[in-house]
Amino acid sequence: MDEVIRVQNLSFAYKQDYEVLKNISLVFDKKSTAIIGQNGAGKTTFVKLLKGLLKPTSGEIYIKGYNTKEVSTAFLSKYIGLVFQNPNDQIFKNTVLEEVMFGPLNILKDKKQAQENAIKALEMVGLQDKMHIHPYDLGLSDRKLVSIASIVSMDPDIIILDEPTIAQDHKGNTIIKNVIKELKEKGKLVITITHDMDFVAEIFERTIVLNEGIILLDGNTREVFSQQEILKKAYLELPHVAQLAKKLGIKQTLLTEQELINFLKHNKLNN
Amino acid sequence: MVNLVVEHLKYRYPLGNELALEDISFEVKKGEFIGIIGENGSGKSTLCQAIVGLVPNFYKGAYGGKVLVKEIEVAQSDVSEISSYVGIVFQNPFTQITGSKLTVYEEVAFGLENLGIPREEMIKRIEESLKLLRLFEYRHFNPFELSGGQMQRLAIASVIAMKPDILVLDEPTSQLDPQGSEEVFQAIQDLAKNGMTIIIAEHKIEKIASYADKIILLHKGKLVDFDTPEKIFSREDIEEYGIVPPVYTRICKSLNVKNEAGFYPVTLEQVYYELVKVYG
Numbered sequence: 026m027d028e029v030i031r032v033q034n035l036s037f038a039y040k041q042d043y044e045v046l047k048n049i050s051l052v053f054d055k056k057s058t059a060i061i062g063q064n065g066a067g068k069t070t071f072v073k074l075l076k077g078l079l080k081p082t083s084g085e086i087y088i089k090g091y092n093t094k095e096v097s098t099a100f101l102s103k104y105i106g107l108v109f110q111n112p113n114d115q116i117f118k119n120t121v122l123e124e125v126m127f128g129p130l131n132i133l134k135d136k137k138q139a140q141e142n143a144i145k146a147l148e149m150v151g152l153q154d155k156m157h158i159h160p161y162d163l164g165l166s167d168r169k170l171v172s173i174a175s176i177v178s179m180d181p182d183i184i185i186l187d188e189p190t191i192a193q194d195h196k197g198n199t200i201i202k203n204v205i206k207e208l209k210e211k212g213k214l215v216i217t218i219t220h221d222m223d224f225v226a227e228i229f230e231r232t233i234v235l236n237e238g239i240i241l242l243d244g245n246t247r248e249v250f251s252q253q254e255i256l257k258k259a260y261l262e263l264p265h266v267a268q269l270a271k272k273l274g275i276k277q278t279l280l281t282e283q284e285l286i287n288f289l290k291h292n293k294l295n296n
Numbered sequence: 297m298v299n300l301v302v303e304h305l306k307y308r309y310p311l312g313n314e315l316a317l318e319d320i321s322f323e324v325k326k327g328e329f330i331g332i333i334g335e336n337g338s339g340k341s342t343l344c345q346a347i348v349g350l351v352p353n354f355y356k357g358a359y360g361g362k363v364l365v366k367e368i369e370v371a372q373s374d375v376s377e378i379s380s381y382v383g384i385v386f387q388n389p390f391t392q393i394t395g396s397k398l399t400v401y402e403e404v405a406f407g408l409e410n411l412g413i414p415r416e417e418m419i420k421r422i423e424e425s426l427k428l429l430r431l432f433e434y435r436h437f438n439p440f441e442l443s444g445g446q447m448q449r450l451a452i453a454s455v456i457a458m459k460p461d462i463l464v465l466d467e468p469t470s471q472l473d474p475q476g477s478e479e480v481f482q483a484i485q486d487l488a489k490n491g492m493t494i495i496i497a498e499h500k501i502e503k504i505a506s507y508a509d510k511i512i513l514l515h516k517g518k519l520v521d522f523d524t525p526e527k528i529f530s531r532e533d534i535e536e537y538g539i540v541p542p543v544y545t546r547i548c549k550s551l552n553v554k555n556e557a558g559f560y561p562v563t564l565e566q567v568y569y570e571l572v573k574v575y576g
Contacts, residue, residue: 063473064445110444110471111390165388166336188444191470192387194335194499195540220473223543262474265502265543265564272568273575282543286550294576 027054029183029214030075034084037067037074045070047238048084053183057205057215059225059246062235063260068218069110071235072185075216076107089182103132105183106176110191110218112168121147121163121171122156128179139178146178149207151200166192173204184208186217190224202228226250226264226280234259251278299493300324300347300462304361307342307351316342318517320361324495326461329488331504331525332497334514335538340497341387343514344466347495348384349375365462380411383460385452385468387497392451393439400426400442401435404454411458425457428483430476444471452480462493469500481507505529505542505562513537526559 030053037046045067060068073079074086077098086093089104106128109115118124125146129139147153150170155163160171169192176184189201205228208215219225225232225246232249234242236259242249250256250267263271270279273294279285305320317339324330332340345351349370352359363370365382386392397403404425408418426432429449434442439450448471455463465484469477481503488494498504504511504525511528513521515537521528528534529541540546541560544567548560553570561567 064471064476065443069443111388113388113390164336164341188471192336192467192499195538196335220471220477222474260473260475262478266547268564269544269547269567269571272564273571282547282550285547289551289571289575294572 029053029055029089031087032075032084033086035074035081035086036083037070037079038082039070044082045238046074049238049240050084051233051240051243053214053216055209055212055214056230057209057228058217058231058233059229060216060218060233060235061220061222061225061261062241066235066259067238068235069187072107072187072216072218075183075185076105077101078107102128102179102181104181105185106179106181107185108173108176108187108189110187112165112172115172115175116160116168119159120157121152121160124160124171125174125178128175132179142178142180143174146174149177149204150174164192166194166197169193170197170200173201177204177208181213183214183216186215188218188220190219190221198224222250222262222264223266226266234261247278247280250280297326298323299326299366300495301362301364302347303364305343305346305363306358306360307346308358309342309355310357312357315517317346320517320519322512322519322522324462324493326493327488327491329485329494329507329509330496331508331511332495332514333499333501333504333511333528333539337516338514338538339517340514341466342517343512344384344464344495344497346370347462347464348382349373349378350384376410379407379460380458381460382462382464383407383455383458385455385463385465387466387470389444389448389451389471392454393447395440398438399435400431400437400439400450403439403450404457407454407458421457421459425453428456429453430479445473445476448472449476449480456483456487460492462495463487465494465496465498467498468496469498469503477503501540502542502544502563505545506564513539525562526555526557529562530554530559 032049032051035049036044038044062068077093080094088101116124125143126139129142133139150173152170160168190198205215229246232246241259242252242255264280266279266285270285301323303321305317307317308315334340346363352371353375370378394406397406404422426435429452431449452468469480484494485507511525513528529545542562545560545562553574555561555570561570
């Protein structure tokens, strides 16, 4: 297994005596991974720790072997990129192109290469025609795509997306799904926080359920969605297809439309 | 009783080349739950802003037609004047938080103070809406200490506390976990049952399918259709407008399963009922 991130006995508290994350240990390889859980479960805090923006209260995090406590966040940014939940927290330049060039320019120190990376990233999210627009003249959904492109352009091995599908319509969702698939094909580790269970079922190989600062479930996505009782405890829903399959009394965990359609074509319901 | 009338509404943003809204007309009755759907750029947010009068009173630009809230023409009135009749929850909760209040409790009080609500009534409403949105235990927190989802619930709570006749919500559950968004939809449905008119722009198509009485389908600033979820999602051309019907409807389309009225089912209960009839 290609170990990309190792988390060892990680605990974190913003305020003394109020632990947001409690003794978490796990390893990430290159499998695309979804992190799900209720609001306030500690998902965003967890990825900020991976990125080195926060440092563990106790325990260690190794990003490609580097302990986040021992190296600077600037150093880590070559290896790990985080797209914030709110794009407004991230965007500060006057044009989309400058915004997306900012990261690679700082890492590569080569303007031509930085611009090339930026344009490629903008093409990936379908914003190549909006390069010279002020980011704040774009709608929230496009601004979110700008924030994704700004991280992709830095070409880190690990890319974390914090709720990427917020404000996206069907077209935007398709773009984001394709970006994730493309990054995966390039051998990147993609970690995504999301509340969209259909998106999780369709795209991610591995799913981690965070609940009140601990890992409640961790495994391949189908296995995780078969643990209905535990998911209920974390107040999580099943993907829509799995909800329907369950209501129809189907024992298997079906995750996609096509799986359910095929099942109905070849089996009789017994209820 | 009709309490919102939109008549031949047209609007262009100050620097826009095209109309953001083009000849939109519809009527909504008291207590109706209306969903607005359409791809990004179709005019959903602009329509929301026009219902509360921010378009054209704040955003300016070229405006034609009328929006009447309880027979008051919003373009002719002050935003503050109509704010007791109609409230809006913005798309991005970070925009809604005033930034001038130090606690969640005071944040919810802000709108009420501006409406001049008596103190006792204010306390009652603040506590009710904080409890409704599961924020009561965070009442002493600074709003900026909240998580994204909690902040979004706070934005909703502060508008609900003002008890507008018409509540407009622009993607109010985008940052909420599944249970949180279900709770918000249920809370809004209860408000509708008690007579509040709900207008909600939303991408969560399954939620709109199960909660909305009627749906406004927008495309490039035009109103394509205004009808029940079954009829809207059964349209053969729906995907041309950038809308993918609920997963349950898609499954039924693939299997060619329709209900007695000849439409595809749109909710979990409906699809279950139809599938059991065919495959049970």
